[in-house]
Amino acid sequence: xxxxxxxxxxxxxxxxxxxxxxxxxxxxxxxxxxxxxxxxxxxxxxxxxxxxxxxxxxxxxxxxxxxxxxxxxxxxxxxxxxxxxxxxxxxxxxxxxxxxxxxxxxxxxxxxxxxxxxxxxxxxxxxxxxxxxxxxxxxxxxxxxxxxxxxxxxxxxxxxxxxxxxxxxxxxxxxxxxxxxxxxxxxxxxxxxxxxxxxxxxxxxxxxxxxxxxxxxxxxxxxxxxxxxxxxxxxxxxxxxxxxxxxxxxxxxxxxxxxxxxxxxxxxxxxxxxxxxxxxxxxxxxxxxxxxxxxxxxxxxxxxxxxxx
Amino acid sequence: xxxxxxxxxxxxxxxxxxxxxxxxxxxxxxxxxxxxxxxxxxxxxxxxxxxxxxxxxxxxxxxxxxxxxxxxxxxxxxxxxxxxxxxxxxxxxxxxxxxxxxxxxxxxxxxxxxxxxxxxxxxxxxxxxxxxxxxxxxxxxxxxxxxxxxxxxxxxxxxxxxxxxxxxxxxxxxxxxxxxxxxxxxxxxxxxxxxxxxxxxxxxxxxxxxxxxxxxxxxxxxxxxxxxxxxxxxxxxxxxxxxxxxxxxxxxxxxxxxxxxxxxxxxxxxxxxxxxxxxxxxxxxxxxxxxxxxxxxxxxxxxxxxxxxxxxxxxxxxxxxxxxx
Numbered sequence: 001x002x003x004x005x006x007x008x009x010x011x012x013x014x015x016x017x018x019x020x021x022x023x024x025x026x027x028x029x030x031x032x033x034x035x036x037x038x039x040x041x042x043x044x045x046x047x048x049x050x051x052x053x054x055x056x057x058x059x060x061x062x063x064x065x066x067x068x069x070x071x072x073x074x075x076x077x078x079x080x081x082x083x084x085x086x087x088x089x090x091x092x093x094x095x096x097x098x099x100x101x102x103x104x105x106x107x108x109x110x111x112x113x114x115x116x117x118x119x120x121x122x123x124x125x126x127x128x129x130x131x132x133x134x135x136x137x138x139x140x141x142x143x144x145x146x147x148x149x150x151x152x153x154x155x156x157x158x159x160x161x162x163x164x165x166x167x168x169x170x171x172x173x174x175x176x177x178x179x180x181x182x183x184x185x186x187x188x189x190x191x192x193x194x195x196x197x198x199x200x201x202x203x204x205x206x207x208x209x210x211x212x213x214x215x216x217x218x219x220x221x222x223x224x225x226x227x228x229x230x231x232x233x234x235x236x237x238x239x240x241x242x243x244x245x246x247x248x249x250x251x252x253x254x255x256x257x258x259x260x261x262x263x264x265x266x267x268x269x270x271x272x273x274x275x276x277x278x279x280x281x282x283x284x285x286x287x288x289x290x291x292x293x294x295x296x297x298x299x300x301x302x303x304x305x306x307x308x309x
Numbered sequence: 310x311x312x313x314x315x316x317x318x319x320x321x322x323x324x325x326x327x328x329x330x331x332x333x334x335x336x337x338x339x340x341x342x343x344x345x346x347x348x349x350x351x352x353x354x355x356x357x358x359x360x361x362x363x364x365x366x367x368x369x370x371x372x373x374x375x376x377x378x379x380x381x382x383x384x385x386x387x388x389x390x391x392x393x394x395x396x397x398x399x400x401x402x403x404x405x406x407x408x409x410x411x412x413x414x415x416x417x418x419x420x421x422x423x424x425x426x427x428x429x430x431x432x433x434x435x436x437x438x439x440x441x442x443x444x445x446x447x448x449x450x451x452x453x454x455x456x457x458x459x460x461x462x463x464x465x466x467x468x469x470x471x472x473x474x475x476x477x478x479x480x481x482x483x484x485x486x487x488x489x490x491x492x493x494x495x496x497x498x499x500x501x502x503x504x505x506x507x508x509x510x511x512x513x514x515x516x517x518x519x520x521x522x523x524x525x526x527x528x529x530x531x532x533x534x535x536x537x538x539x540x541x542x543x544x545x546x547x548x549x550x551x552x553x554x555x556x557x558x559x560x561x562x563x564x565x566x567x568x569x570x571x572x573x574x575x576x577x578x579x580x581x582x583x584x585x586x587x588x589x590x591x592x593x594x595x596x597x598x599x600x601x602x603x604x605x606x607x608x609x610x611x612x613x614x615x616x617x618x619x620x621x622x623x624x625x626x627x628x629x630x631x632x633x634x
Contacts (some may be wrong), residue, residue: 004629005528011524012476012522013522016522016523016524016525019524019527020425020523020524020529022417023417023418023420023425024421024425024487025415025417026413026414026415026416026417026418026420026421027418027421027422027426027432027436028436029414029418029440029494030418030436030440030443030494030495030498031435032440033435033443033491033494034439034442034443035459036321036454037443037446037450037451037454037458037491040454040457041450041453041454041457042383043457044453044457044461045399093517097620100352101352101355102350102352102356103358104349105349105352105353105355105356106355108346108349108353109353110354112345112346112349113350113353121353121357123620124356124357125356125359125360126616126620127360127364127613127616128356128359128612130361130616131363131552131609131612132547132551132552132553132554132581132608132609132612133552133553133554133555134402134449134552134554134581134584134585134608135363135367135584135605135608135609136363137553137585137588138368138584138588138601138605139363139367140607141588142588142601143366165584169363172356172359176470189634200338200341200342201342201346201516202338202341202342202344202345202346203338203341205345206345211615215615223445226445226447227445229447230446230447230448230449230450231447231448232447232448232449232554232555233554233581233585236585236589237585237588237589246536252338257447257449257555260442260449260452261449261452261455261555261558264452264453264456264558265558265559269461277335277453278457280489281450281453283451284447284449284450284451285446285447288445288446288447288450289442289446291444291617292441292442292445296438296441296442303596
């Protein structure tokens with residue numbers, strides 16, 4: 001039995017009104033949150049675009065020119081290219097090592113696995129998703145680096161390969177769960193039609209279900225890339241943090257995100273270096289925002305198409 | 310992409326039909342089935358193996374360190390001896406403050422999305438867009454935002470208004486907690502909405518038919534039934550909040566503090582950051598290593614205990630939803 005507190009009609013109407021306002025404001029808080037993030041990160045980066053003193057060494061032309069990232073030397077250089085290259089190398093390794101495994105595991109879970117095994121796989125992957133990134137960073141720094149060094153025989157312990165593989169651990173759960181959702185969104189009638197025509201289970205999985213879920217899988221990869229580009233603690237601990245411009249994956253790298261994390265605490269507020277670090281933050285925000293929006297659109301369109309057919 | 314018509318039109322089933330007629334090729338198909346089931350199964354096994362290796366190295370490396378003294382004492386001798394009590398205390402204080410901030414806003418926002426808003430209104434779509442994109446913002450960007458907005462803008466602004474010198478305009482546990490609250494807003498909203506979806510329509514209709522107002526219905530009928538889901542969201546956000554380091558780097562965490570954060574304007578120590586400090590800034594790596602493993606184990610146990618509770622509560626909720634409809 002639910003007893004409603006007795007109040008006068010007018011009193012209750014006022015309470016309802018207040019609740020409605022609080023609810024509306026809370027909903028708007030989410031919108032305000034994302035707008036404020038954009039405004040306040042970009043605001044601190046603005047001198048890079050408009051302030052003449054900052055633009056002398058940290059203007060767009062300098063940031064995207066060939067050169068070095070040497071923000072604390074007597075002749076400071078703020079070329080972002082070594083950092084962008086570092087982020088790309090780590091992300092590439094993460095995607096190459098994690099995406100095939102995650103997608104295959106998603107195919108196994110949704111197409112091949114017996115029901116009871118499926119119930120077991122999900123919690124294991126949720127467990128991986130629940131590991132804080134600083135713990136993955138610790139693992140890469142202390143243990144994985146030694147293994148990878150023994151395997152590759154590289155002279156540098158902390159390098160792009162090590163950071164990338166650890167980043168792969170971090171994006172595995174994302175890619176897996178979005179891919180699995182996409183595969184499960186494919187209507188059973190597709191599989192039934194294929195099997196009824198005599199195709200075997202693996203043909204159905206790889207030539208019918210997987211192509212039908214293609215957009216969702218692609219979205220999963222984009223979300224994984226977004227996560228890898230923005231991930232900070234793992235690369236900060238496991239990549240060596242040397243801003244080199246070189247091709248080998250066994251060289252140390254310094255990524256965009258790790259640079260912000262390592263340097264912001266020591267810069268003078270309002271200095272060129274400070275503005276450039278916020279500019280890097282804006283860059284990370286834009287890249288991940290675009291990837292997220294694109295991935296969201298792809299998933300929506302796939303669902304509409306599958307629901308329509 | 311692949312419509313049923315395309316499946317019908319594709320050459321593949323035809324070969325398969327031929328394969329069915331030919332016993333040798335039918336056997337070959339069985340082989341292919343085993344192969345691909347095996348390959349994809351191995352990929353799944355590989356992920357499980359990663360999890361097992363990660364957890365077992367940490368447990369094996371850390372269980373000897375985690376004693377009552379380790380949990381209850383301060384770090385000593387330049388972080389090479391002693392315990393991690395201030396980091397545990399700081400983490401708990403941080404996530405409690407965070408949950409105070411994020412829970413009401415997150416729950417009410419979910420109530421808006423599921424109980425008040427029309428599903429297709431532009432505002433609802435905008436809110437959903439914001440929630441899903443908020444979830445994708447990198448944690449380091451939250452850190453920059455916390456510094457730029459909470460510390461520099463809000464904190465400095467409050468100090469200016471109060472005119473009593475520097476108090477709020479510096480990194481503090483309050484600002485770190487609010488930064489984490491924004492980071493976790495999507496977690497709470499998504500979990501709460503799922504719980505609201507599980508409350509049967511008839512419950513709302515019954516309350517409204519008895520003359521309850523909209524808010525009374527939500528407050529006394531819908532939310533109490535959705536409570537397990539709301540708590541699931543709260544626990545998940547606490548677990549995530551306890552592990553995130555990047556957002557608190559510039560907003561309040563400290564390398565070492567001789568005191569505990571009793572005031573919201575104090576800085577604090579935190580488990581995740583302590584792991585980072587022990588792993589990368591130690592003067593004597595060999596001496597610090599046992600402490601490092603111990604700290605990682607404590608952090609992991611804390612987040613897993615929370616996640617485990619949340620997973621169990623959610624599966625109960627899903628089961629009750631299955632029975633309810």
